[in-house]
Amino acid sequence: MIIITYIQTYFSYGLIAFLGVIRDLFRLFLEFLNSTNDHGYAPICPRFDDFYIRRLYLRIQDCFNRPIASAPDAWFDVVERCSNDNNKTLKRITKVSKCLNLASYNYLGFASADEYCTPRVIESLKKFSPSTCSTRVDGGTTILHTELEECVAKFVGKPASIVFGMGFVTNSAILPVLVGEGGLIVSDKLNHRSIIYGCSASGATVRIFEHNTPSHLEEVLREEIAEGQPRTHKPWKKIIVVLEGIYSMEGELCKLPEIITVCKKYKAYTYLDEAHSIGAVGKTGRGVCELLGVNTADVDVMMGTFTKSFGSCGGYIAGSKKLIEYLKYTCPAHLYGTAISPPAAQQILSAIKVILGEDGSSRGAQKLTRIRENSNFFRSELQKLGFKVLGDNDSPVIPIMIYNPGKIPAFSRECLRQNVAVVIVGFPATVLPLARARICISASHTREDLMKGLEVINRVGDLVGMKYLPAEPKKQHRVKLE
Amino acid sequence: MASTVEGMMKQAFDWAMIALNAPFAGAVVFGVHIGGHYVAEGLLVVVIIFLLLQKSYKPPKKPLTEKEVDELCEDWVPESLIPPITEEVKFEPSVLESAAGPHTIVNGKDVVNFASANYLGLVGHEKLMESCTAALEKYGVGSCGPRGFYGTIDVHLDCEERVAKFIGTPDSILYSYGISTMFSAIPAFCKKGDVIVADDGVHWGIQNGLHLSRSTVVYFKHNDMESLERALEKITRENKRASKIRRYIVVEAIYQNSGQIAPLDVIIRLKEKFRFRVLLDESNSFGVLGSSGRGLTEHYGVPVDKIDIITASMGHALATDGGFCTGSVRVVDHQRLSSSGYVFSASLPPYLASAAISAIDILEENPQLLRKLRENVALLWKDHWSFTHFVLFVVYIIVLMVVHMQMLKEDYVFVMVSKRSTLDKCNLPVGVKLFVSASHSESNLLKVSDSLNRVSKLILANL
Numbered sequence: 001m002i003i004i005t006y007i008q009t010y011f012s013y014g015l016i017a018f019l020g021v022i023r024d025l026f027r028l029f030l031e032f033l034n035s036t037n038d039h040g041y042a043p044i045c046p047r048f049d050d051f052y053i054r055r056l057y058l059r060i061q062d063c064f065n066r067p068i069a070s071a072p073d074a075w076f077d078v079v080e081r082c083s084n085d086n087n088k089t090l091k092r093i094t095k096v097s098k099c100l101n102l103a104s105y106n107y108l109g110f111a112s113a114d115e116y117c118t119p120r121v122i123e124s125l126k127k128f129s130p131s132t133c134s135t136r137v138d139g140g141t142t143i144l145h146t147e148l149e150e151c152v153a154k155f156v157g158k159p160a161s162i163v164f165g166m167g168f169v170t171n172s173a174i175l176p177v178l179v180g181e182g183g184l185i186v187s188d189k190l191n192h193r194s195i196i197y198g199c200s201a202s203g204a205t206v207r208i209f210e211h212n213t214p215s216h217l218e219e220v221l222r223e224e225i226a227e228g229q230p231r232t233h234k235p236w237k238k239i240i241v242v243l244e245g246i247y248s249m250e251g252e253l254c255k256l257p258e259i260i261t262v263c264k265k266y267k268a269y270t271y272l273d274e275a276h277s278i279g280a281v282g283k284t285g286r287g288v289c290e291l292l293g294v295n296t297a298d299v300d301v302m303m304g305t306f307t308k309s310f311g312s313c314g315g316y317i318a319g320s321k322k323l324i325e326y327l328k329y330t331c332p333a334h335l336y337g338t339a340i341s342p343p344a345a346q347q348i349l350s351a352i353k354v355i356l357g358e359d360g361s362s363r364g365a366q367k368l369t370r371i372r373e374n375s376n377f378f379r380s381e382l383q384k385l386g387f388k389v390l391g392d393n394d395s396p397v398i399p400i401m402i403y404n405p406g407k408i409p410a411f412s413r414e415c416l417r418q419n420v421a422v423v424i425v426g427f428p429a430t431v432l433p434l435a436r437a438r439i440c441i442s443a444s445h446t447r448e449d450l451m452k453g454l455e456v457i458n459r460v461g462d463l464v465g466m467k468y469l470p471a472e473p474k475k476q477h478r479v480k481l482e
Numbered sequence: 483m484a485s486t487v488e489g490m491m492k493q494a495f496d497w498a499m500i501a502l503n504a505p506f507a508g509a510v511v512f513g514v515h516i517g518g519h520y521v522a523e524g525l526l527v528v529v530i531i532f533l534l535l536q537k538s539y540k541p542p543k544k545p546l547t548e549k550e551v552d553e554l555c556e557d558w559v560p561e562s563l564i565p566p567i568t569e570e571v572k573f574e575p576s577v578l579e580s581a582a583g584p585h586t587i588v589n590g591k592d593v594v595n596f597a598s599a600n601y602l603g604l605v606g607h608e609k610l611m612e613s614c615t616a617a618l619e620k621y622g623v624g625s626c627g628p629r630g631f632y633g634t635i636d637v638h639l640d641c642e643e644r645v646a647k648f649i650g651t652p653d654s655i656l657y658s659y660g661i662s663t664m665f666s667a668i669p670a671f672c673k674k675g676d677v678i679v680a681d682d683g684v685h686w687g688i689q690n691g692l693h694l695s696r697s698t699v700v701y702f703k704h705n706d707m708e709s710l711e712r713a714l715e716k717i718t719r720e721n722k723r724a725s726k727i728r729r730y731i732v733v734e735a736i737y738q739n740s741g742q743i744a745p746l747d748v749i750i751r752l753k754e755k756f757r758f759r760v761l762l763d764e765s766n767s768f769g770v771l772g773s774s775g776r777g778l779t780e781h782y783g784v785p786v787d788k789i790d791i792i793t794a795s796m797g798h799a800l801a802t803d804g805g806f807c808t809g810s811v812r813v814v815d816h817q818r819l820s821s822s823g824y825v826f827s828a829s830l831p832p833y834l835a836s837a838a839i840s841a842i843d844i845l846e847e848n849p850q851l852l853r854k855l856r857e858n859v860a861l862l863w864k865d866h867w868s869f870t871h872f873v874l875f876v877v878y879i880i881v882l883m884v885v886h887m888q889m890l891k892e893d894y895v896f897v898m899v900s901k902r903s904t905l906d907k908c909n910l911p912v913g914v915k916l917f918v919s920a921s922h923s924e925s926n927l928l929k930v931s932d933s934l935n936r937v938s939k940l941i942l943a944n945l
Contacts, residue, residue: 041757042728042792044671045816053819065818067634072626077625079636092639104626105631105828112622121623122615127604130614130837131803132598133581134917138898139586139597142578165803166659168827172690176905178563179638193826201694226551232874265640267560292699300563307828312624326564332686332903338662338797343614347623423631 005468009403009433009482013056013242020055060409061087063424066416069096071112072104074444078421099421100453102439107280107396108367109444110311110351116359117311117350120379121343128342137328140339148345149316155352156278156298157286158318160325164333165340167275167305170315173333174244175271175305176202182237184224186217188254190247196274199242205230211250214258217241221266224327239268245277245288245304249430249438251391251399253277256292260299269300279309280396285355285368291394308318312347314340335432367443371396375441378450385458386471390436398439399425400457407464408435414463420456503809573883573901576890581606584921585586594926596916597898601770602851603921604801604841613840617833625829628816635830641835645806648842649776650786654808655817658830660795662803664693664763666823667793670816671761672697672730677721679713679758681705683739683910686903688732689764704740704910707748729758730790735767735778739900739910743767746782751940759790769799775845775852799845802837804830855920861926862918885914885937893933914938 058061065081077096104111124144134140145163153161164170165182175198179185187195189211199206207224208218221239228235243254243265256272263270274287282290289296289303296302301319306312317327328334355364375396382389388401402408402424412424426435439453461467545772546554582598583605604610617637627633638656646654657663668691672678676697680688683704692699700717703709710731721727731753733744746762753760764777772780777794779786786792791813795805807817817824845851882899889895900912916930 027929041759042726042732043760043811044728050816050819057819064630065634066632066634067636067639069636071620071622072632073622076632078632092636106626110622111624111626113619114622114786118618118622122618125614125618125833126611127581129581129583129801130610130834131605131797131801132578133600133605133797134582134598134898135803137573137575137901139576139578139582139595139896141575142582146577166662166827168823169662171657172665177903193822197694197822201690222551223554226546226554233557236560238563266555269557269560269563305828307624307626310624311622311626313828313831322567323564326567329567330904332690332905333661335901335903336686337659338795338803341803341831341834343833344623424670444678 002468006303006433007402008382009405012405013432016056016059020051023055024051028421056405058087058209059465060412062090063409063412069091072101072105072106073109074101074442074446074449075099076101076104076421078416081446085171099419100449100456101421101442103421103423104442105276105308105440106311106442106444107276107309107371107440108150108285108311108351108355109442110309111345111356111442111444114311114325114350114354114360116363117347120350122345124346125343131341132339134339135336138333142339142342144342144345144349148340148349151349151352152316153318154441155286155356156301156302156318157289158320159326160321161316161318161324162324162327162331162334163314163316163340163345165314165337167307167313167315168197169333169337170303170305170317171195171273173331173337174198174301174317174327175199175240177327178202178269178271178301178330179204179238179240182229182234184236184239185242186220186224186239187242188212188244190250191242191244192248192273192275195242195244197261210378211247212252212255214255214262218260218262218266221262221268225266239266240271241268242271242273245274246281246395246397247271248276248397249436251395251397251426251438253281253288253292253392253395256288256294260294270298271301272299272301274304275315276308276397277281278304278349279355280371281394283368285309285364306344306348310348310351312344312351314344314348316329330428339472371443374443374445374450377447378439378441378454381450381454381475382457384472385454385461386467387457387461387467388468396441398441399436400439401468402435402437402466403433403468405435405465410464411437411460411466414460415456418456418460420453424458503758505786507566509934522677525567574830574894584919584923584926586896588890591894593890593894593896594922594929595896596918596922596930597896598769598919599704599766599798599917600801600919600921601766601799601855602775602801602841602845603919604799607801607844608839609844610801610840613836614833615800617836623833624831628825628827629829630825635829635832635835637832637835641838642806644839644842646808648846649792649808651792651808652811654806655814655821655824656830656835657805657807657823658827659823660765660797660803660805661685661687662690662823662827663793663795663807665694666821667700667791667807667817668732668761669695670792670821671813672728676728676730676744677717678730678732679710679717681734681737683737683908684732684734684763685738685907687760688734689907692732701826705737705744707745707752710749711752714752714758718756723930729756730761731758732761734763734765736765737772738766738910741915743771743781744778746778750784750788753788760788761791761793762789763793765795765798765805768794769841769845769853770855773852774849775799796834796838796841800841802834802836802841804834804838853921855918858918858920858922858927861924862916862931882912882914885934885941888937888941889933893929893937895930895933897930897934933937 069077078099080095083097132140149161171194181203184200185206189208207221278287279285303317305315351360357364375393390399408424415422423438533891576588586595625633642654664687672695674696678697682701700713702713768777769775791809793807796802886899898915
């Protein structure tokens with residue numbers, strides 16, 4: 001069954017590419033007839049480099065970059081757009097439609113105004129104003145920042161932490177400080193673009209190990225330590241293994257205990273990126289270490305972002321006191337980047353207090369239970385309906401495989417028509433034939449919201465032909481829903 | 483017995499001779515009669531040549547055994563994750579207890595603040611606060627997604643239109659963090675094989691972008707136009723395919739590391755002469771230079787479409803966070819799909835985008851802010867130096883901290899000292915920096931210049 005799907009997928013891509021090539025030939029011909037004069041400058045965007053973008057992506061451009069006009073809560077207003085030139089440009093129109101939000105990273109429901117957090121955020125705004133206009137080391141450190149760093153360190157379970165204004169910059173500015181030339185970075189195959197940027201900016205040698213495979217990691221480490229540096233064969237200065245807590249395109253948890261054992265055996269340092277897992281998994285929301293029973297002292301550098309579970313912005317690094325002190329003196333993002341906006345810092349502080357129950361209510365614990373139950377319920381129901389779903393239990397990221405490029409926009413547009421907003425991901429974020437729809441569950445989704453989502457996805461899945469696995473018998477299924 | 487063997491051998495020999503001397507064994511090549519024995523000799527030559535062409539014997543490579551690999555792994559000792567921290571890099575930043583306006587509270591005392599790039603004095607402005615509060619109540623704090631996946635909020639689109647309208651370009655794109663703007667924009671346009679000529683005093687964000695782009699980078703002496711011209715000439719001369727590869731000049735309008743202003747008119751002249759494209763970083767000049775704050779292009783009277791890409795961080799004059807990049811429609815659209823810091827990162831929090839819109843509105847309605855800023859700078863400088871709004875005194879780095887702390891403790895003046903990361907390649911001298919704001923009063927300015935003069939004389943006398 002799956003082979004037929006692959007054949008169909010490749011055939012569809014081939015057909016679209018073929019049509020694209022024919023259109024390009026026409027374009028070449030027309031351009032030759034009326035050639036534009038660049039006055040001796042090389043074109044700023046090479047004319048035929050972006051074939052994928054022009055001939056594939058532009059056709060389905062309306063499925064991406066959809067603007068919204070309200071907070072990204074469980075239900076939000078999606079602004080409609082129209083196009084006069086066959087999807088090349090899209091214009092906003094005033095019409096909005098209220099849709100179920102299965103797309104935003106709103107794991108604990110802090111995305112919209114919250115009864116505990118928002119008044120405190122507005123108070124901080126009045127006291128410290130939206131920005132300090134300065135870097136952390138100059139005039140940008142306020143009492144909020146120091147409080148935030150202590151709070152994050154305590155929450156994550158490490159002695160100290162340092163906070164930055166953006167998650168992407170955290171990864172790309174920390175790795176060059178930790179390891180340089182003469183060092184080795186062993187990175188998981190499906191790591192995020194910010195980690196790839198950081199690895200390439202560091203100047204160290206980079207080796208990739210098969211996604212989530214501790215045995216291959218061990219092989220790579222043995223080989224590299226035995227060989228030493230390329231050409232000179234001098235021993236490596238240090239080795240850092242970089243992995244993520246939850247992989248955002250697969251919804252999988254990393255095999256942390258096995259990987260930590262391997263790293264300890266070969267004396268490699270571990271760097272864990274918990275962008276999607278901090279706050280969302282674990283009994284008290286402390287991430288994959290708590291969920292998988294790993295002692296936080298075994299991970300050398302823990303990184304995370306505040307965008308997903310805390311409804312704010314920014315990133316952090318948590319580690320030993322010496323490590324954080326060193327980073328504070330040398331990391332370019334800390335020395336040159338603007339300090340994180342004080343209201344955003346207050347939002348993170350308040351969100352952590354709610355999660356830990358320090359605000360005097362049990363909302364935090366309720367949110368954590370709800371997100372776990374919601375994710376498990378949604379995943380199991382989708383599997384029963386016959387969809388091919390990836391990811392592990394307890395993970396709030398649920399990818400549904402689509403494969404065929406023709407079905408990608410069909411799924412997205414039809415769901416939107418029925419007021420459910422979903423995210424579809426294709427090349428280059430994933431491998432070419434493995435396009436998928438990615439659902440992000442939130443603690444603010446109620447059971448009714450999830451049922452509506454399931455109903456719509458079920459209907460659209462039938463229409464589009466996305467049910468690649470056999471569904472469970474209908475009778476059993478109906479009984480479960482009641 | 484012997485005679486039969488002898489007889490047999492003789493017979494064999496005779497047959498061999500007959501075979502070699504038979505009519506067909508001999509050949510007539512070009513009228514030369516070749517005897518049969520030449521065949522045998524020819525075969526021998528072939529064998530010799532064959533042997534000569536064989537590679538010499540190399541003993542086969544034996545891979546390491548498992549036991550040997552185990553031993554190597556056990557013996558290997560990594561360096562510690564971080565090197566030991568030396569005394570001279572240590573410092574503790576002062577902690578603010580109130581907003582970073584012209585006055586702020588440090589350690590319970592009110593100090594005059596020259597350490598925030600709050601050029602127009604918009605920190606604490608009520609219109610900004612109102613729009614932020616409204617945005618916070620409507621949208622919450624974060625945007626919870628990248629721009630491609632429902633992280634595009636209508637305020638982002640409004641902000642982009644507003645910025646483009648203000649500067650006078652067709653379109654602009656918003657980034658969620660100031661320094662990520664340059665280091666995401668540069669790799670989107672410059673790839674391996676392109677040539678970039680950059681000033682050697684550019685800040686770390688640009689240096690990182692240049693490194694990530696993998697293009698050939700040529701540095702010219704800081705703000706030295708002759709050095710730039712020489713570099714441009716050299717590249718055009720040496721590269722025969724110069725017109726086919728993309729070539730860029732990267733400069734900052736007001737340099738973060740030295741406070742000098744780039745002479746844009748000369749740069750434009752050189753750019754048009756050698757056919758390079760210009761990438762201008764206007765972080766410190768947007769909202770400051772030009773009669774209405776539109777930046778360096780207005781200051782020099784150059785039409786804004788002559789600059790191909792303009793980037794700026796909004797964390798300076800606009801008193802918010804994030805950054806933007808503006809240029810032609812093609813330039814901006816290209817970044818929406820190929821700029822990593824835009825595609826793979828969550829979008830700017832909506833309240834900061836609405837703060838930016840309000841800040842630009844305030845700037846447009848109140849051009850007297852710019853006049854006040856210029857007066858303040860002039861007061862501080864009394865026509866000795868060129869027009870900059872932050873000022874550098876060259877002092878040795880170890881002494882800088884002492885100057886900073888003394889000014890803070892004794893005179894209640896809060897200034898900034900330059901710090902360099904180990905990854906920063908800039909070699910410009912470090913010093914004390916003052917960020918002048920439109921909201922500083924005359925007494926503030928007199929206080930800071932007195933304090934700086936007094937403390938620096940004291941410290942330098944004791945050196």
